Each structure stands twice: as C-alpha cells, then as structure tokens.
Amino acid sequence: MNIGTDGGKEMSKEIALQQIRIKDPFWSGMQEKITDTVIPFQERVLNDKEEGVEKSHALDNFRIAAGLMEGEFYGMVFQDSDVAKWLEGVAYSLVIKPDAALEQRADDIIDIIAKAQQPDGYLNTFFTIKEPEHRWQNLLECHELYCAGHMMEAAVAYYEATGKDKLLGVMERMAQHIMNRFGEDKIPGIPGHQEVEIGLMRMYHATGKEAYKDMARYFLEERGKNPNFFKEETERRGWTHFGNMIPDDTKYNQSHATIYEQDEAVGHSVRAVYMYTAMADLAAEDHDEKLFAACRRLWENMTQKKMFITGGIGSTVEGEAFTKEYELPNDMNYAETCASIGLVFFARNMLKTEKNGRYADVMERALYNGIISGMQLDGKRFFYVNPLEVNPGVSGEIFGYKHVIPERPGWYACACCPPNLVRMVTSLGKYAWDEDETAVYSHLFLGQEAALGKADIRVESAYPWEGSVTYHVSAKIDELFTLAIHIPAYVKDLRVTVNGEAFDTAGEIRDGYLYISRKWGSDDQVELHFPLPVRKIYASTHVREDVGCVALMRGPVVYCFEGADNGANLQALAVKKELDAKALVCTEGRLSGLTLLDVAGIRLVPSEELYTEEPPKEETVTLRAIPYFAWGNRGLNQMRVWMHEK
Known part of the structure; x- marks a missing residue:
C-alpha cells in the first residue's frame, strides 16, 4: 500500500468530468437514453405529470415550503433526496449533452429550493411544512442529514458542471447550520442514514474549506462511541416517525462500534457502503493509514463473503441488509440497485489510495451487471430489488418473496434507486x-x-x-x-x-x-x-444455495437464462460439465445488439408423479443465455443465474 503524504509520495489528482467524453459502443447509448429519455421522464414524475406511476409531489413540496403554493407535504420523510439526485444527474447530463432549456428548468428549481431555505440555513421540506417543532429531534428515522448530504452532492455537481454557485451557496449555509449545531462541545449527533459524510467531503473538495472535512470526520468517528445513542434519543423525544425502527438493533445503521472497530459488513447495505465511501475518501485525503486499514477490512469481508456474483449486496429484505457470511440466496435476495451504486462509490475511493485491481474488478462487475439491471432497456421502468432467480407465481406473491417483483415498475413511493442510477451512469467518466x-x-x-x-x-x-x-x-x-x-x-x-x-x-x-x-x-x-471465452463460475461451497450449480460469464458480463428462450421449468435444466458455448450477436427484438450465448445442456423430463423411484429422463438441448442486466425485458418470465451442472 502506498498512502501519499505531503512529504513527496505520489498523490492522485481528481479528474473532472469535463475532461472526459465517453464515446463507447456500449455506454454511449446508455448515456443517451438517460439524457434523452430517463431525465425528462423523471422530471415529469417529480412534477406529478406522468400518468400511471406513483405520485411523487417532491417538487411541489419545495414549492409549498418556499411559500409559492398552498398544500400539504406528501411522500416519504426523505422525499427531498429524489430531487437532489435528479439535479445531480442533470448536472452530469449537461456535461455530456448541453441543453439550455433543461439547464434553465434546473435553474428555476434551484431558485425554488433557495426560497425554501429557512433564515437559519435549515433546508428540509418535511419539517418546514409539516413538523417544524420536531426539527433535529429524530436523527434515527427522519433523514434530515441524509437529505442534506444528497443536496450537497447535487450542489457541487451543478457548480462543477455549469459554474453556477447558487445551490452551492444554499448548501454552504445548510452546512454551516449543521456545524453550528453538531460536533465536539456542541450537541452530539450522528445520522440515522449515512450520506451527509459523502456530501461534506464533496463540499470540501469543491471549496477547499477544511471545516467540511472536519465535520465529515466528526460524524464518522462519533458513530459507535455511544452504541445507545439512538435508544437514548428515542426515549428522550418520546415519539417515532415510522414506528417500527428498533433502536436496540445498533448494527442496522452501523452504530454498534466505532469505524475503527468494525470488521464485518453488517446492517442496512446502502447505509453501510455510503459510510465506507466517505471513510475511504477521508483516508485518501488525510493519508490516514489507520482509517484505510479499517476500510480494507470491511472491503474484504463484504466482497469475499457477502457479495453476489452480479456485484449485488444486501441479502435480505428484512432491513434491506447484509446477513450472515455466505448467506446469499438467489430467489429471495435483495441486492438493491442503490447498494451496488454505493459499492462502486466505495471501490472508486479505495483506488484513490491503493491502485489495486481488486477494487477495479468489483467496480466493473457492479457497473456491467447489478447496477444497469435496475433499469429496463427502454429507460422507462426500474428495479429496486435485483434477484438472481425469479419464478412467476411465487416471486412477488408468496410471503418471503413479495419483494422480488418479476417485472420492473414505472416508479416507487420510495424512489431512491431510479435517480441514483441516473447520476451513476451520467457520471461514468469520473470512474475511469x-x-x-x-x-x-x-x-x-x-x-x-x-x-x-x-x-x-x-x-x-x-x-x-x-x-x-x-x-x-x-x-x-x-x-x-x-x-x-x-x-x-x-x-x-x-x-x-x-x-x-x-x-x-x-x-x-x-x-x-x-x-x-x-x-x-x-x-x-x-x-x-485478449480472448473473451465463456467462463464457468463456481461459488464457494459455503454458499449452500449454489452447491452443484454453475454461473456463466463472458468478459465482465454475468449471464442468465430466461423462460422466453428455454421454456418452462428452468430448474429442470442443467449446463453440461464439458462446457460447449458459442457467443452470438442478437440481431432483432428487444435484445438486439447484445451478445447472447448458446450453451449445450440437458433437460430433465418431469415425472407425472410427485415422488417416484425412477430418475428423470434426460434430453440433450441447446440453452440460450442472455446478459443478466437485460433480463425482464420480454414480459413475465422465469429467470435463473445459477444453473445445475451435469
């Protein structure tokens, strides 16, 4: 490991997005889809002008808070963050494809946000409109710091893209408000959902103001010093927002131990990787070997014992969380799109300190698989959950599987993933x-x-x-x-x-x-x-769901099998041990332009009886595999990544 110091060791220099122009057969089309289809679609959603999707009201919340219209707050307590992530994506899109009309609309939205800011610098529409008497009383559930962090990221992105600093000024005032309240010899506090630490570090990088970096370090290092912090906060205020948060579950938001004592990825996966992202950024900036060692331990545990082959993380819907080591179920996993995006953030910041391919490999794996699977190929529908196996009639219907929706919805009441995906794909050049x-x-x-x-x-x-x-x-x-x-x-x-x-x-x-x-x-x-042969991938035998199974990859792309190509009962199919696979380019239909695989396999013919002493008969068949990110684009379908091998 080579951690740079001011004494002459090598230090990486931040690459601005304006320095990069993506001209890539794979990614340019995806970026164009984001700029031309997804960003306008999401703008209509945020303005409640898109038919047939969940109501957002996010922009109207800002208009109400700004005194520009009458009404009530609507949506999740963190609804502001949808606007922030969309604005951040807009900033990056303006670098990719300048659009004066879009920029003007974004400027108008920023004007509204500025008007919604309170005289003391506070910015949050839920508490401004609905519960002003409860500001800063419920850090566990109410996401004030989380929303602030996302808006800080948007402010920096918009400033860097356009040179306009109005939103940056808004968030500098909000940052000062936060620093006036929390810190050493002030009111103790940590975010219930980590994100403000990333936002503060980005504010530091943009302005050079050490106070923002110091505040990020405070929030990171304060975490876990008092594992009972949220329990005491809950008892002190005597009210809850969601009503189902469990302050005793300190691992849920990684407040069970200090960042230097944590060596296992636990709890809510997005909270975790957002925290790790800020830790790695701070370690690189301050040449902090102790902090980087903590990051490395968490990286190794997460990627070697708790990550799906697609770069997905978060094994269970219960708390959207990591579970036990090697507990990686395929048909009831979670693997939230936001979590894979956070994994890329973390990997990128680890590369600032240590140029090691293990970080770039995981970054690539998540980008080509577990992130873009969150968006339909036409850019109009989105997955929150990214399973590795789907069985219509079970997935999305039966208890324990209801979160595994077999087709992408248009929007969500909790819509963190779609705009997160927008900002990820449009900022791709920053990771290169x-x-x-x-x-x-x-x-x-x-x-x-x-x-x-x-x-x-x-x-x-x-x-x-x-x-x-x-x-x-x-x-x-x-x-x-x-x-x-x-x-x-x-x-x-x-x-x-x-x-x-x-x-x-x-x-x-x-x-x-x-x-x-x-x-x-x-x-x-x-x-x-270099050749790109089809490769068979085996999971550790500690992963009980995948013993006796094989997955296929070609280059960085994970492949899956769908019923549309292979008929019913994918569980009755097996890939032959002697791999015989041929890559071919699809020339028609929704998968046109993608490289597919034809694979020699076996079909087990089902018996008419539920149980029998006769083994199933075998038929030799040719199986068709498609890139995992493209599944679910041809109607309701069975899907599997891990196939039996025979």
Whole structure:
C-alpha cells in the first residue's frame, strides 16, 4: 500500500468530468437514453405529470415550503433526496449533452429550493411544512442529514458542471447550520442514514474549506462511541416517525462500534457502503493509514463473503441488509440497485489510495451487471430489488418473496434507486482515470476522449463484447511517465503492442495493472487484445444455495437464462460439465445488439408423479443465455443465474 503524504509520495489528482467524453459502443447509448429519455421522464414524475406511476409531489413540496403554493407535504420523510439526485444527474447530463432549456428548468428549481431555505440555513421540506417543532429531534428515522448530504452532492455537481454557485451557496449555509449545531462541545449527533459524510467531503473538495472535512470526520468517528445513542434519543423525544425502527438493533445503521472497530459488513447495505465511501475518501485525503486499514477490512469481508456474483449486496429484505457470511440466496435476495451504486462509490475511493485491481474488478462487475439491471432497456421502468432467480407465481406473491417483483415498475413511493442510477451512469467518466506525479491510471475499458494533465488519450474500445482496446496517447509533457492500465483478473492471454511492436508484459503487470513507462510522443498507440471465452463460475461451497450449480460469464458480463428462450421449468435444466458455448450477436427484438450465448445442456423430463423411484429422463438441448442486466425485458418470465451442472 502506498498512502501519499505531503512529504513527496505520489498523490492522485481528481479528474473532472469535463475532461472526459465517453464515446463507447456500449455506454454511449446508455448515456443517451438517460439524457434523452430517463431525465425528462423523471422530471415529469417529480412534477406529478406522468400518468400511471406513483405520485411523487417532491417538487411541489419545495414549492409549498418556499411559500409559492398552498398544500400539504406528501411522500416519504426523505422525499427531498429524489430531487437532489435528479439535479445531480442533470448536472452530469449537461456535461455530456448541453441543453439550455433543461439547464434553465434546473435553474428555476434551484431558485425554488433557495426560497425554501429557512433564515437559519435549515433546508428540509418535511419539517418546514409539516413538523417544524420536531426539527433535529429524530436523527434515527427522519433523514434530515441524509437529505442534506444528497443536496450537497447535487450542489457541487451543478457548480462543477455549469459554474453556477447558487445551490452551492444554499448548501454552504445548510452546512454551516449543521456545524453550528453538531460536533465536539456542541450537541452530539450522528445520522440515522449515512450520506451527509459523502456530501461534506464533496463540499470540501469543491471549496477547499477544511471545516467540511472536519465535520465529515466528526460524524464518522462519533458513530459507535455511544452504541445507545439512538435508544437514548428515542426515549428522550418520546415519539417515532415510522414506528417500527428498533433502536436496540445498533448494527442496522452501523452504530454498534466505532469505524475503527468494525470488521464485518453488517446492517442496512446502502447505509453501510455510503459510510465506507466517505471513510475511504477521508483516508485518501488525510493519508490516514489507520482509517484505510479499517476500510480494507470491511472491503474484504463484504466482497469475499457477502457479495453476489452480479456485484449485488444486501441479502435480505428484512432491513434491506447484509446477513450472515455466505448467506446469499438467489430467489429471495435483495441486492438493491442503490447498494451496488454505493459499492462502486466505495471501490472508486479505495483506488484513490491503493491502485489495486481488486477494487477495479468489483467496480466493473457492479457497473456491467447489478447496477444497469435496475433499469429496463427502454429507460422507462426500474428495479429496486435485483434477484438472481425469479419464478412467476411465487416471486412477488408468496410471503418471503413479495419483494422480488418479476417485472420492473414505472416508479416507487420510495424512489431512491431510479435517480441514483441516473447520476451513476451520467457520471461514468469520473470512474475511469486517476493521475499522479508519475503515472496515468486507466481503471475501465471505456471508449472515450480524455484530456488529462500529462496527455490527451483517446480510447477505442469494443468492450465488453470483444477483447479489443486501443489507447491513442498524445503527450503534453516532454518527459517519461507511466500509463497504467487495469487488466481484469479474468484475462489470461493478453497481447499488447506499442506502436505496432509487441510489448513484453512479463513483470509489468502488478496488482492488476499493466505498467508501460516511456517518453510518449504525439500519437503513440497501445493496443490490447485478449480472448473473451465463456467462463464457468463456481461459488464457494459455503454458499449452500449454489452447491452443484454453475454461473456463466463472458468478459465482465454475468449471464442468465430466461423462460422466453428455454421454456418452462428452468430448474429442470442443467449446463453440461464439458462446457460447449458459442457467443452470438442478437440481431432483432428487444435484445438486439447484445451478445447472447448458446450453451449445450440437458433437460430433465418431469415425472407425472410427485415422488417416484425412477430418475428423470434426460434430453440433450441447446440453452440460450442472455446478459443478466437485460433480463425482464420480454414480459413475465422465469429467470435463473445459477444453473445445475451435469
């Protein structure tokens, strides 16, 4: 591990989104879908102008709080955060695709938010409209700090994208209000749902004001010092909001121990990874080895014992939470879209301190699988829960499975995931690079144009469908530097050329990165070629649901099987032990353009009797697998990721 210090060790430099232009066969279309379809759709939803979806009222809440209209607060206590995440996504979309009309509408919304801010800097529509006498009394349930954190993130994003600082000023006043209230020698407090720590760190990065970083550290380090904090708060106020929160369950919101004592991912998965994200950011910024060691322990536990093959986390609907190690059910899991997004945030911040492929591998896994599965291919419907097995008639209907909805709804009363997905996909360029004094680091195989400090780099990529990536490097400095390219762990036969000549990678791949050091010219080319065979993946035998089963991957993409291609009773199908699989490009229908798999398999013919002494007969069949992220786009369907092997 190399933690930079002001004494001369290498330090990564933040890459601005404006420095990156994604031009990628896979991601550009998805970003266009977000800018052209999803953002306008969500704007209509937030304004209650979209037919046939759950009412939002989120923007009207701000109008009421601002005194611009009459009415009552409607929605969840954290309804403000939907607007914040949408605004953050809008900011990133304006970088991708400038849109004067959208920017003006966003400016108008920011004006309303500014008018809703109270004279003391407080901003929260629920308590302004409905319960002003209860401000700051219920940190456990009422999400005031959570909403503030999301609006801080939106404010920074909008400032960085447009140069306009009105929302940033609003949130600086809110941050000052928070700092005046909470901290050492003030009122003790920690958020019931972590997020403000991320927002404060982003405010620090944008403004350079140490007070924001100090406040983030306070909230992180105060957590767990008094495990009874929320219980005492509940007893003191004598009222509840949701009525079903259990203050005794301190692991639920990770308040059971200090951040330095926690070594297992527990509790609500989104709360957890948001906290870990801020911890990793603070560790990188302050070169804090003790804090980074805590982050690393939590990372290892989560990704090696509690993560689904898709990059999903959170095993149970009960508390949307992690459960026991290796408890990873397929047909009743949770794997919230927001949790996978938070996992990418965490991975990205770990890379700030330690350039290690294990973080980039997980980031890639979540991006290509467990995140984009949360959105229908047309961009109009969304999953909150991302199961690995769905059985219509059971999923969404029977107790214990009701949360596993087999088709994506248009919106949710609790709509945290759809706008979160928007801000993730539109900000993708932020996750692609790092740069320090001696090296440029490429974390993802994204087709793009990157204007970096040492060089302009244009990347041509056929990934994830083909193992072909070319870096065109045009140096801006007349001295040696290193281009370090993340090589996914599954790549076994890498061929590299530099300006057409073979490059010997022996000894040059370290911790998952290929290091090429040279004095670069004005048009140097680095070409990477590697095969993308279909791979069989086996889970640890500690994962009881997956023993005797196999999953298929090709490149970073996890595959699944649907009834639309393979008929009924997917549980009666098996993949042959001697893998015989062929990749083919779909040329029609909703999956057009995606790479599918035809796989040799076996179908067990069902008996007419419930129980029999005769084994089922076997038929040789060809099975069809599709990318996991694309499941659920062809009507009500059975789906499985993990298949029997025979």
